Amino acid sequence: MPKILFIQPTQYADNGKLCKQRKINLPGLAFPLLAAYTPAHWQVELLIEVVDEINFDTEADIVAIGSMGHATFRGLEIAAEFKKRGKLVVMGGYMASIAYKEAMKYVDSVVIGDAEISYPKMLQDYEENGTVKPLYNYPINELKNLPIPRYDLLTKKKIGSMLPVQAGRGCTFTCSFCSIACLYEGKYLYRPVDEVIQDIKEVKRLGFNRFYLIDDNIVSNPKYLKELCQKIIPLKMKWASQCIIHLAQNTKLLKIVRESGCDLMSFGVESIQQEAIDSLDKPWLKAKDHEKNIRILAKSGITVSIEMIIGTDFDTEDSIRETSKFIYKNKIPIPRFYILTPVPGTELYKELAKQNRMLTDDLRKFDGTQCVHIPKKIAPEKLTEMYWWINNEVFSIKSILYRVLLNRNLWKNPSMLIFSLGINFHYRRYVKKRVTPNIF
Numbered sequence: 004m005p006k007i008l009f010i011q012p013t014q015y016a017d018n019g020k021l022c023k024q025r026k027i028n029l030p031g032l033a034f035p036l037l038a039a040y041t042p043a044h045w046q047v048e049l050l051i052e053v054v055d056e057i058n059f060d061t062e063a064d065i066v067a068i069g070s071m072g073h074a075t076f077r078g079l080e081i082a083a084e085f086k087k088r089g090k091l092v093v094m095g096g097y098m099a100s101i102a103y104k105e106a107m108k109y110v111d112s113v114v115i116g117d118a119e120i121s122y123p124k125m126l127q128d129y130e131e132n133g134t135v136k137p138l139y140n141y142p143i144n145e146l147k148n149l150p151i152p153r154y155d156l157l158t159k160k161k162i163g164s165m166l167p168v169q170a171g172r173g174c175t176f177t178c179s180f181c182s183i184a185c186l187y188e189g190k191y192l193y194r195p196v197d198e199v200i201q202d203i204k205e206v207k208r209l210g211f212n213r214f215y216l217i218d219d220n221i222v223s224n225p226k227y228l229k230e231l232c233q234k235i236i237p238l239k240m241k242w243a244s245q246c247i248i249h250l251a252q253n254t255k256l257l258k259i260v261r262e263s264g265c266d267l268m269s270f271g272v273e274s275i276q277q278e279a280i281d282s283l284d285k286p287w288l289k290a291k292d293h294e295k296n297i298r299i300l301a302k303s304g305i306t307v308s309i310e311m312i313i314g315t316d317f318d319t320e321d322s323i324r325e326t327s328k329f330i331y332k333n334k335i336p337i338p339r340f341y342i343l344t345p346v347p348g349t350e351l352y353k354e355l356a357k358q359n360r361m362l363t364d365d366l367r368k369f370d371g372t373q374c375v376h377i378p379k380k381i382a383p384e385k386l387t388e389m390y391w392w393i394n395n396e397v398f399s400i401k402s403i404l405y406r407v408l409l410n411r412n413l414w415k416n417p418s419m420l421i422f423s424l425g426i427n428f429h430y431r432r433y434v435k436k437r438v439t440p441n442i443f
């Protein structure tokens with residue numbers, strides 16, 4: 004019986020050690036989904052390195068490695084070790100897709116983007132010829148008839164309280180810094196509502212009352228979201244996702260989103276300065292509306308998680324201090340920051356490279372915690388210093404207590420209050436270790 008070993012690598016911390024956790028709260032869906040596409044006569048194993056140890060003496064015929072952000076470098080190390088042992092190694096996921104020419108130097112095969120067509124073709128090639136092609140690139144044009152993911156591969160592990168379910172893939176917007184925009188170029192595909200519901204029912208059957216709806220902007224199609232929510236309501240589940248903050252402005256949609264059990268959403272508000280937002284090709288996002296939108300969402304009962312970028316050409320030491328005040332004043336329960344990182348392949352990278360403003364090509368440094376370009380109004384070293392400053396500031400005990408414990412909206416939902424406290428202290432620990440407060 005042939006065997007495939009899927010590996011989701013972890014990343015390195017500043018001290019050179021691998022990031023490990025007791026459990027994973029938000030597992031990715033790629034491998035459980037690919038496992039469901041694997042013919043029944045194949046044996047499948049999944050290792051998620053943040054909780055599992057890698058067995059380099061595996062009897063697997065193919066080792067398939069994921070590439071999310073800077074964890075890719077650990078992935079390449081793992082690939083090298085398996086190659087040394089004569090294994091056939093393949094790679095897929097965002098980073099390998101965007102930088103496929105680089106990835107192809109290290110592995111036997113790279114799958115670019117969606118793998119629904121490519122992956123079965125690759126296994127077939129292996130069975131017929133004992134080997135695979137160096138590159139598979141078969142984009143899909145619809146997201147229909149996906150099999151139910153092999154959730155059993157996740158439930159065997161130490162995972163938290165939710166499982167992932169996919170609604171859409173890609174995004175209708177094309178923000179200059181975004182890997183989704185780079186890969187999907189404005190394409191947004193969504194699954195038929197009933198297929199999404201089928202997966203949610205499976206999650207429920209497995210004993211979970213919460214799921215994470217994977218979609219880069221779940222309000223892209225309000226009609227679709229409304230129908231989906233209407234069908235989620237009878238299932239009595241809780242869910243989280245991410246979307247543009249404009250959800251706050253659609254009262255009817257927000258109401259049904261809440262009724263369907265959504266209690267946590269992540270919003271990319273990027274910056275408190277409009278010029279900075281405009282410079283990221285996101286002019287439809289209005290900084291002047293941030294506070295009002297956050298208030299509406301928080302009052303509706305949604306726990307607001309926001310993502311912000313520092314290091315645009317409009318950032319200064321002062322603007323970063325103002326950003327910290329903005330988080331505090333608006334009692335944002337779950338804030339996250341990244342240094343503007345021009346990932347090769349994105350419009351932002353092309354622009355900065357053309358202007359000779361890239362400081363390094365060492366992709367190991369592209370982890371969102373180090374400045375790798377030359378911003379106009381702040382020195383790169385100062386920006387990196389301010390990144391850790393703002394994280395230390397917002398994840399200080401004083402700020403956590405004020406934003407979370409003294410947050411009246413969170414007290415209406417004690418489980419989200421406890422969840423938010425837990426996440427904040429978790430991020431605080433990561434910041435102390437100088438690791439991006441994200442993996443959880």
Ligand code: B12
Binds near residue numbers: 011033067114439
């Ligand atoms: C869930 C998630 C997480 C989870 C789980 C991570 C994990 N390791 O599994 C958490 C919260 C921990 C996380 C952390 C991070 N994430 Co994340 N995450 C996501 C999210 C929201 C969903 C991923 C998912 O399950 N998608 C559903 C599956 C079905 O789609 P897919 O992953 O694209 O997989 C398909 C294909 O790409 C392909 N495929 C994928 N992998 C492989 C591997 C092989 C071998 C093959 C053949 C095919 C293949 O097959 C699938 C079916 O077609 C995505 C956004 C997104 N839209 O995907 C971001 C995203 C992937 N994350 C991203 C980033 C940057 C990170 C972090 C680096 C953030 C940070 N600075 O810390 C960390 C890295 C953590 C780590 N060590 O791996 C970026 C990736 C950008 C890039 N250039 O690589 C994304 C795209 C978000 C974004 N908008 O920028 N993440």
Ligand code: SF4
Binds near residue numbers: 178181247
């Ligand atoms: S709206 Fe979000 S997911 Fe869509 S392109 Fe912009 S940053 Fe990326």
